[in-house]
Amino acid sequence: MTRRPSQARERGIPDATVARLPLYLRALNGLAERGIATVSSEDLAVAAGVNSAKLRKDLSHLGSYGTRGVGYDVQYLIYQISRELGLTQDWAVAIVGLGNLGRALANYGGFVSRGFRVAALFDADASVVGEHLVGMAVDHIDDLEAVIGGRGVSIVVIATPASAAQQVADRVIAAGITSILNFAPVVLTVPDGVDVRKVDLSTELQILAFHEQRKADRETGSPMMAEAMDA
Amino acid sequence: MTRRPSQARERGIPDATVARLPLYLRALNGLAERGIATVSSEDLAVAAGVNSAKLRKDLSHLGSYGTRGVGYDVQYLIYQISRELGLTQDWAVAIVGLGNLGRALANYGGFVSRGFRVAALFDADASVVGEHLVGMAVDHIDDLEAVIGGRGVSIVVIATPASAAQQVADRVIAAGITSILNFAPVVLTVPDGVDVRKVDLSTELQILAFHEQRKADRETGSPMMAEAMDA
DNA sequence: CGCACTTTGTGCATGGCTTCACAAAGGTAC
DNA sequence: GTACCTTTGTGAAGCCATGCACAAAGTGCG
CATH class of the missing domain: 3.40.50.720 (NAD(P)-binding Rossmann-like Domain)
Known part of the structure; x- marks a missing residue:
């Protein structure tokens, strides 16, 4: 009943954004516990480990919940993200x-x-x-x-x-x-x-192994070449 | 020592491809256990749950290990992927x-x-x-x-x-x-x-909850509208 | 030996995500 | 009330990944 504030919004949340919302929610809860009432996209982005432009664009898919010149109200944003993710029900x-x-x-x-x-x-x-x-x-x-x-x-x-x-x-x-x-x-x-x-636990380990091997190759293989590659 | 068969290859494996290699490896091991010696990109793609064009493109980043008109040798491909992922060492x-x-x-x-x-x-x-x-x-x-x-x-x-x-x-x-x-x-x-x-276990659940909520909304909300949206 | 068939490897077009950069909007101080 | 400052929300550009469609390459049969 209370749904559908805007049709575009309803259908239009990209998967990549949805996957990050839990991350933002966690960061916001951390801020709330420390008694912080308001947060800028820049600070929240740092806490969540993402780019601030990406954060703003992600949040803009939910609606316009920030205040220019001020930032986002932590509690309000927690509520909005929770609602969007369906966490207000259990x-x-x-x-x-x-x-x-x-x-x-x-x-x-x-x-x-x-x-x-x-x-x-x-x-x-x-x-x-x-x-x-x-x-x-x-x-x-x-x-x-x-x-x-x-x-x-x-x-x-x-x-x-x-x-x-x-x-x-x-x-x-x-x-x-x-x-x-x-x-x-x-x-x-x-x-x-x-x-x-x-x-998948072992998939994650295998991906790490790939990068670890690459790092190892760089060092033992040819330090010169690694340097040349940086250029 | 035996590395660097081609420099472009060495640097150029996209992350998205690396993330799928463990998946292919698992599918290949399943085939190997069933005694299958050769597999086409089409069959392997089905086993791994991906598009066959994507599979071929992924494998092409490792090298040219298939035989046209035949497919891929299962054991050989297992070895090549394992090597690329760094699983030949423990x-x-x-x-x-x-x-x-x-x-x-x-x-x-x-x-x-x-x-x-x-x-x-x-x-x-x-x-x-x-x-x-x-x-x-x-x-x-x-x-x-x-x-x-x-x-x-x-x-x-x-x-x-x-x-x-x-x-x-x-x-x-x-x-x-x-x-x-x-x-x-x-x-x-x-x-x-x-x-x-x-x-992150709870992140995964939250993403599922989002989609589940959306599905629930579709049904209870307005079946007509869901139909209209399909058009 | 040649032809028909199968399957790979890839050029190209499409779509989605990310990032930059800035105009719009709100707050604050005087 | 005005001017300035901060920060959001977003248009536009660039980048990466996906998927189609096909030429190249190999097999096997007659």
């Missing part, structure tokens, strides 16, 4: 797969802190089912449909072994879920309209 | 911070599988130091410099609370580390020449 999250990673995620405080609530836990291993974690019993994967329906789960985190991930994804999608955060190292195949985000 | 990784997440990472098999070896574990908590995980004693953070130097660590994973992360980063950088994988929800400030990659 989201029930289910975690599937309670190995090391799944348990770490279940215990991770950062989830709860901003509008996310772990509402269900699933595993296929009978010796894990029934166990209590973060004040909640682990359900068997067979009850997935009933439990996520009953508890209003709308986001599912997959932390199973790679071999089970696609199967789990198929089931949660059949149960109506359209947002998945996948920690399993596989490419999930999903129908249109389902959003999957992937977090 | 990398000693240290994990700092052994809370839930740090322990999960230490136990995570995916690290070891591809050229990465957990070589040191650190924590600041005296009750954790000395504990054995994955066949290794946890060292105190005070010994960081000596231990990482002694064990040839070149990549550090930070899994500490947010409040400690910058301090840890400063110390490992002072000790000569130039590659950091950061799980703490803070923007690390580092000097030039140091690579930081960030993995």
